[in-house]
Amino acid sequence: MSDATGPDKFDGPTPDNALRQANKTSGPMLAADGKPLKKSLSRALRRQKLRALMLIAPLLIFVLVSFIAPIADMLFRSVENQIVSDTMPRTTEVLGAWDGQDLPPEEAFEAAYYDLYIAAEQRIHTRLGSRLNYELTGASSLFRKSGRGLDDIGEVYQDQFEDLDENWDEPMPWIELMGDPDWLAEQQEWAADEEGRQPRFELREGIDEILPRSAAQYAIFADFTQRVEEDNLLEEEPWSAVHTALYQDLASGDVSSYSGPRADMLQAAAALVASPEFETVAFIDGFEEIDEDWIEPPIWRTIKLYSPNYTSGYFLNSIDMQLTPDGAEARPENEQIYMLLFKRTLFMSLVITLSCILLGYPVAYILSNLPMRTANLLMILVLLPFWTSLLVRTSAWKVMLQQQGVINDVLVWIGLVADEQRLTMINNQFGTIVAMTHILLPFMILPMYSVMSTIPPSYVRAAKSLGATNWTTFWRVYFPQSIPGIGAGSILVFILSIGYYITPEIVGGTTGTFISNRIAYHISSSLNWGLAAALGTILLAVVLLLYWAYDRIVGIDNVKLG
Amino acid sequence: MPDTGTSDAFVAFERVQKSYDGETLVVKDLNLNMPKGEFLTMLGPSGSGKTTCLMMLAGFETATHGEIKLDGVSINNIPPHKRGIGMVFQNYALFPHMTVAENLSFPLEVRKIGKSEREKKVMRALDMVEMGAFGGRRPAQLSGGQQQRIALARALVFEPELVLMDEPLGALDKQLREKMQFEITDLAHRLGITVVYVTHDQTEALTMSDRVAVFDDGRIQQLAPPDELYEAPQNSFVAQFIGENNTLEGVVKEISGGRCTVQLDGGEMIDAMPVNVSKVGERTRVSIRPERVEVNPELGEGAHTLKAKVKEFIYMGDIFRTRLSVAGNEDFVIKTRNRPDQVRLKPGEDVTIGWLPEDCRALDAQ
Numbered sequence: 001m002s003d004a005t006g007p008d009k010f011d012g013p014t015p016d017n018a019l020r021q022a023n024k025t026s027g028p029m030l031a032a033d034g035k036p037l038k039k040s041l042s043r044a045l046r047r048q049k050l051r052a053l054m055l056i057a058p059l060l061i062f063v064l065v066s067f068i069a070p071i072a073d074m075l076f077r078s079v080e081n082q083i084v085s086d087t088m089p090r091t092t093e094v095l096g097a098w099d100g101q102d103l104p105p106e107e108a109f110e111a112a113y114y115d116l117y118i119a120a121e122q123r124i125h126t127r128l129g130s131r132l133n134y135e136l137t138g139a140s141s142l143f144r145k146s147g148r149g150l151d152d153i154g155e156v157y158q159d160q161f162e163d164l165d166e167n168w169d170e171p172m173p174w175i176e177l178m179g180d181p182d183w184l185a186e187q188q189e190w191a192a193d194e195e196g197r198q199p200r201f202e203l204r205e206g207i208d209e210i211l212p213r214s215a216a217q218y219a220i221f222a223d224f225t226q227r228v229e230e231d232n233l234l235e236e237e238p239w240s241a242v243h244t245a246l247y248q249d250l251a252s253g254d255v256s257s258y259s260g261p262r263a264d265m266l267q268a269a270a271a272l273v274a275s276p277e278f279e280t281v282a283f284i285d286g287f288e289e290i291d292e293d294w295i296e297p298p299i300w301r302t303i304k305l306y307s308p309n310y311t312s313g314y315f316l317n318s319i320d321m322q323l324t325p326d327g328a329e330a331r332p333e334n335e336q337i338y339m340l341l342f343k344r345t346l347f348m349s350l351v352i353t354l355s356c357i358l359l360g361y362p363v364a365y366i367l368s369n370l371p372m373r374t375a376n377l378l379m380i381l382v383l384l385p386f387w388t389s390l391l392v393r394t395s396a397w398k399v400m401l402q403q404q405g406v407i408n409d410v411l412v413w414i415g416l417v418a419d420e421q422r423l424t425m426i427n428n429q430f431g432t433i434v435a436m437t438h439i440l441l442p443f444m445i446l447p448m449y450s451v452m453s454t455i456p457p458s459y460v461r462a463a464k465s466l467g468a469t470n471w472t473t474f475w476r477v478y479f480p481q482s483i484p485g486i487g488a489g490s491i492l493v494f495i496l497s498i499g500y501y502i503t504p505e506i507v508g509g510t511t512g513t514f515i516s517n518r519i520a521y522h523i524s525s526s527l528n529w530g531l532a533a534a535l536g537t538i539l540l541a542v543v544l545l546l547y548w549a550y551d552r553i554v555g556i557d558n559v560k561l562g
Numbered sequence: 563m564p565d566t567g568t569s570d571a572f573v574a575f576e577r578v579q580k581s582y583d584g585e586t587l588v589v590k591d592l593n594l595n596m597p598k599g600e601f602l603t604m605l606g607p608s609g610s611g612k613t614t615c616l617m618m619l620a621g622f623e624t625a626t627h628g629e630i631k632l633d634g635v636s637i638n639n640i641p642p643h644k645r646g647i648g649m650v651f652q653n654y655a656l657f658p659h660m661t662v663a664e665n666l667s668f669p670l671e672v673r674k675i676g677k678s679e680r681e682k683k684v685m686r687a688l689d690m691v692e693m694g695a696f697g698g699r700r701p702a703q704l705s706g707g708q709q710q711r712i713a714l715a716r717a718l719v720f721e722p723e724l725v726l727m728d729e730p731l732g733a734l735d736k737q738l739r740e741k742m743q744f745e746i747t748d749l750a751h752r753l754g755i756t757v758v759y760v761t762h763d764q765t766e767a768l769t770m771s772d773r774v775a776v777f778d779d780g781r782i783q784q785l786a787p788p789d790e791l792y793e794a795p796q797n798s799f800v801a802q803f804i805g806e807n808n809t810l811e812g813v814v815k816e817i818s819g820g821r822c823t824v825q826l827d828g829g830e831m832i833d834a835m836p837v838n839v840s841k842v843g844e845r846t847r848v849s850i851r852p853e854r855v856e857v858n859p860e861l862g863e864g865a866h867t868l869k870a871k872v873k874e875f876i877y878m879g880d881i882f883r884t885r886l887s888v889a890g891n892e893d894f895v896i897k898t899r900n901r902p903d904q905v906r907l908k909p910g911e912d913v914t915i916g917w918l919p920e921d922c923r924a925l926d927a928q
Contacts (some may be wrong), residue, residue: 155593459655460650461649461655464621464641465620465642465648466717468643468669480659
């Protein structure tokens with residue numbers, strides 16, 4: 001006789017007593033020690049939860065690092081667009097006020113000159129060119145050309161200043177003019193042995209008020225030289241953008257009151273600039289010299305449109321639209337491709353799913369009604385394709401279906417098809433559907449089989465004993481119970497096929513390719529990752545939407561894998 | 563159809579054999595006649611062929627040899643759905659994707675009965691099993707007992723004359739099972755339907771049936787009303803299978819005038835009723851029911867007494883169950899009623915036991 005069934009003989013608080021006590025009094029249920037029961041319970045469960053968490057932690061971390069994070073990053077790329085404003089900060093600012101009609105003002109060209117000059121020195125102007133090339137054909141070569149041509153503008157001024165005074169092309173005079181004396185002393189000390197970190201350049205006090213543009217440009221030059229090139233600033237003559245800035249400062253400001261280092265040299269330069277012989281070149285003319293595209297509005301409009309940090313442009317491109325100053329617009333008919341691909345992907349996935357159901361259902365039915373031993377043996381045959389490389393299977397279909405292939409040969413041989421009219425069964429939709437149905441069939445059969453094998457044969461017998469014919473028994477009793485298997489298999493096959501890549505790539509030709517092939521193209525060939533990310537995001541959204549719809553219509557509880 | 567002498571039987575098995583693998587017979591030469599309105603139970607251990615017989619009758623298995631007749635007509639070649647036999651399955655087999663009412667309506671729909679007629683019949687069947695309020699539920703929302711009633715109602719709703727039940731109460735707990743036993747027999751008698759009931763539970767068989775067919779090894783060992791089966795088993799298997807039974811082994815020494823003398827293996831001589839022993843010298847098993855044994859008996863002439871040693875005494879409430887060692891049998895059990903004057907034997911005690919010769923049946927020795 002065990003004590004558990006004996007009467008309650010404890011005098012002290014037991015969990016039972018405490019619960020009874022708590023039931024009598026109102027308020028929160030108390031545990032035996034008087035603490036609220038919920039609190040005690042959650043404390044008792046905390047250890048369990050912690051242990052569970054620790055057990056799943058390795059997988060969780062792995063999934064986060066290798067799955068969730070890359071996906072999130074990829075999704076983010078579909079809207080990210082910082083490259084324009086990062087590379088051309090001044091230009092985008094000036095263009096913000098531009099109405100987008102005709103040409104932007106001279107200031108925009110000036111800003112673009114300085115922005116692109118630095119970008120060209122850093123060799124990042126071509127990257128921006130490729131980015132803008134996605135939106136405007138020709139932008140890439142325009143930017144590449146401009147990187148080389150911008151020097152021509154500055155050299156006009158550089159040459160004239162140099163002709164006036166050799167010192168304008170020497171490093172030291174510039175440093176004395178621009179640099180802080182204390183910094184200069186440190187820099188000279190460092191230059192003696194060039195060991196350790198180069199002291200960072202500091203502007204001389206007050207110089208940015210007298211020569212604002214030059215000071216700013218020189219500071220950028222100094223920073224680039226010290227930080228990126230890691231050269232000794234004392235030995236580097238400034239680049240021509242600084243001379244351009246000096247001309248602008250001298251032309252617009254008055255330096256006659258300046259009395260710091262190199263005052264005479266500066267004043268002489270100011271006199272030269274003021275003289276009528278001084279040759280100048282407007283920025284707009286300089287850009288026209290580089291390429292006439294610069295004095296057409298499209299490139300400026302494109303820069304303005306893509307100056308925000310985030311853009312809907314990639315998504316609009318993904319649905320055959322484009323961003324224009326007047327909002328989103330459909331692309332011209334001959335440039336539309338993605339909607340066609342999305343529709344084709346959905347349609348073909350649907351056809352593949354349907355043919356998998358039609359082919360797989362009878363097989364699963366037979367398998368589930370065979371004795372275990374035979375069923376297992378046949379199941380190996382179903383799974384056999386899994387053990388063969390996907391590429392081999394797909395290539396085998398190529399051999400089977402091509403015009404000089406096995407099937408055509410047989411058809412010609414038995415005289416069904418004339419030799420000169422062999423059927424085209426590969427490199428089109430038909431070939432893709434055939435090959436993918438074959439490859440994805442096991443994913444349909446397996447869940448169907450596992451659901452069907454749980455349907456007891458007594459249901460069928462019951463239906464027959466109640467007077468139902470074989471067909472009625474199947475349709476009214478067996479089939480409804482096998483629907484969860486069809487559902488699970490269909491979701492599996494549909495989602496797999498909607499993102500399938502290798503098979504359509506090999507046997508799809510031009511009419512049988514999927515959206516995933518286009519995504520792969522943008523990832524690996526055109527390197528337009530933003531567009532690839534946007535297409536992928538749309539694909540993901542479509543799958544989730546279909547999943548949601550399935551849940552609403554059929555109910556996701558109805559999906560059983562076994 | 564030639565008159566075979568069984569045309570008055572409603573259900574008839576004639577020399578039916580069944581083999582699954584072509585090597586062994588699961589059912590060997592089965593002959594069975596059932597009149598209309600009878601409640602017949604097929605009882606036997608698993609693998610005895612009783613379920614196979616039921617499945618052959620329902621049409622899910624075909625007889626390898628012989629004929630099965632329903633109302634005088636051979637049904638060997640009639641598919642199950644045309645036989646019009648109601649059936650209740652072990653796991654109820656209620657269609658999970660239909661409501662209770664839809665389940666009941668299913669056999670009527672396939673018989674193309676009109677909607678209003680259908681609803682009337684469904685309602686009547688549900689009321690019959692006292693489940694009238696549950697028509698809209700799904701089977702999964704019902705308890706085991708409720709599902710059982712629905713399964714019963716579904717088997718009866720299309721008014722079959724013959725209903726087959728394959729261990730229908732196997733999944734229920736004891737109390738519910740006893741209640742349902744009563745309800746099923748009551749319903750069967752009320753509706754006047756013929757029932758073939760398969761079970762391996764002998765209590766169920768004894769309490770419910772008009773006649774019980776005890777199956778073993780593919781044959782009917784005995785076909786008799788419950789009382790006859792219990793009190794006059796025709797062979798050792800039936801004696802062992804039905805109720806509790808004590809056996810003593812020995813050799814027949816003499817047969818005369820409805821009595822025989824058996825020398826037990828321990829040397830003791832006892833009298834017994836010869837049931838299926840035919841000649842002197844044959845080995846036999848003597849069968850005595852535990853409740854027919856008397857302790858320290860004051861029995862009349864012809865009764866035999868044996869020495870016994872008490873091994874165990876178990877108090878079971880209404881009865882006492884005492885295990886004894888008798889003539890080499892360590893598991894000789896006697897049952898005595900719990901009466902104020904009843905002696906409670908103690909383990910180790912030596913007693914004398916005895917019984918009337920007519921309660922002691924000499925059966926085959928297998």
